[in-house]
Amino acid sequence: MAKVIVDVSMSLDGFVAGPNVRAAEPMGDGGERLHAWMGAGGPDGPIHARERTLVNGAVGATIVGRTTFDLGHAPWGGTPWPGIPAFVVTHRPQQGFVGANGGKFSFGGLTEAVEWAKEAAGSKDALVLGPDIARQLIGLRLADELWIHLVPILLGAGTRLLAGIEAELAPLWEPVGRTVTHLHYAVVRP
Helix, strand or coil: CCCEEEEEEEECCCEEECCCCECCECCCCCHHHHHHHHHCCCCCHHHHHHHHHHHHHHEEEEEEEHHHHHHHHHHHCCCCCCCCCEEEECCCCCCCCECCCCCEEEEECHHHHHHHHHHHHCCCEEEEECHHHHHHHHHCCCCCEEEEEEECCCCCCCEECCCCCCCCEEECCCCECCCCEEEEEEECCC
């Protein structure tokens, strides 16, 4: 059965986006530095490439917050994975929407999106895009795993991922990386 995976790059001070998130800067001021590792070479290049392969190989569907959907539509055509079904959690649906990258989008509530995404993912997993939706899924124990790519920068302000929620996490395997630490946890259900 498909898992719901929150996969996110995060600064050492806990931010997943910088301040002033807007269309011109979808990751906020300075936030794009959180993703620099994805294309970086250097001594950890093979580790980072393996992480990207793991993420890209896992995604069979996405669960997307409305703000992330709106901000990601122009640069991605909908989501970073062309043709992958996306389930947008929103109170403002757009029926029949097809992204510029070929992705099909369904709009609904949180639990609906989780059910639809897990079914659509088939033998793969449903990846979560958007900090607010990720926080809700972790807090409600609807997320199965949390993959954090801990980037050694301090943003000082922005969007926090884990603020205001409580959850117990169990490590899935040893952290890897020197320049960016890749952490993988299971969300423990009571």
